[in-house]
């Protein structure tokens with residue numbers, strides 16, 4: 001490893017990474033060692049452990065020239081830090097090592113595939129840029145960029161493809177065909193996004209196979225961060241479109257996330273859509289990526305942040321940007337289900353159970369409080385009468401609260417962080433249409449100091465948001481208009497060593 005930039009970064013991490021006390025970080029969600037984090041990258045199983053890299057600007061808490069930060073885990077909950085893996089130190093990635101993925105090679109090396117962003121000044125003073133795909137080989141700690149980089153350039157694009165928006169390769173190995181495939185986001189001549197499929201025998205020489213799917217200006221503009229896999233007999237394409245337009249309660253304006261289920265005719269490389277839906281309905285979720293575990297589970301992790309509100313940072317923040325909890329995915333009745341990885345249960349302590357609690361006016365339940373917890377609620381009408389709404393307030397004290405409210409008549413769940421301590425006028429509420437079940441709803445709420453992830457009706461929908469409410473706000477209350485019945489199963493979460 002002879003990169004000056006990378007050595008400087010690793011030194012900086014050694015000095016400043018340790019200076020952030022564990023109490024200023026979430027307990028089990030990944031944060032950058034120092035500075036800024038965005039997309040998950042290189043989520044892969046390598047030599048018995050899961051590796052996760054991330055888009056990283058370590059020198060301050062804003063986005064800047066991208067490095068790759070690095071962590072690994074055996075169980076998706078307890079993470080171990082590793083030194084930065086990539087720096088923008090080559091001619092073809094001088095403006096950043098953008099998002100990408102990783103895979104274990106048959107010869108035991110760990111391969112990273114990422115987007116190099118190259119910028120240069122023209123004679124007239126304008127800056128031009130292009131995005132190319134590059135690879136690096138390593139041993140799980142140190143990585144060397146391939147001397148033949150880049151391995152995919154504008155020459156490999158189908159007609160009309162943009163060389164400036166060509167990024168975020170997701171690679172996987174196809175054992176049956178003894179080759180590798182990668183999906184890459186691209187912008188087409190209609191200025192919206194497409195997902196390109198490439199194939200390679202050796203990871204160094206790639207050929208264009210097909211355009212797997214395209215936005216045609218229906219689902220936003222540029223499609224970023226694709227992933228493509230088979231799950232429960234369906235083909236699933238994930239992507240994060242920029243500049244979407246709102247559609248009912250399904251899609252909101254701006255950067256969104258999509259899952260597209262369908263049928264994949266592998267012989268002819270033809271993908272036929274059935275459902276197109278949002279992956280997450282919260283305020284902070286973007287650019288997810290998945291890994292397949294040795295026991296066959298498909299696990300997804302996302303960036304728990306929205307680009308639009310990423311300027312709204314707590315005063316004096318020394319890190320910014322977190323990952324979601326890793327989530328196990330399934331397709332049930334053609335739709336995506338997601339739930340926290342089962343390993344989270346190993347960290348449950350202090351169980352608290354309540355059954356058949358009446359909620360009318362506001363109540364608090366002994367031992368139901370905290371900011372690091374896993375709480376399941378089952379809410380239903382009392383007798384024949386449907387209640388008007390149930391509201392749960394978490395991270396609450398006399399000044400602050402975050403509200404989750406269910407209106408059974410409209411079957412709409414509202415998340416509201418207007419009173420969660422943000423000092424910028426950022427988007428604070430989201431409404432989600434959930435399955436109508438005669439006033440019954442199940443919510444699993446996972447909180448980790450600065451975040452709240454809500455899994456609705458056994459993971460049919462997820463609502464993910466950050467909250468920077470002061471940690472002293474620990475209370476939880478329940479209230480209803482009309483009468484509802486509530487069951488609670490609540491655990492605190494405990495880890496000894498944390499990131």
Ligand code: FRU
Nearest residue numbers: 039055098099167224225287
């Ligand atoms: C998505 C994204 C990617 C890009 C990376 C740059 O959030 O815009 O498309 O590779 O972030 O940091």
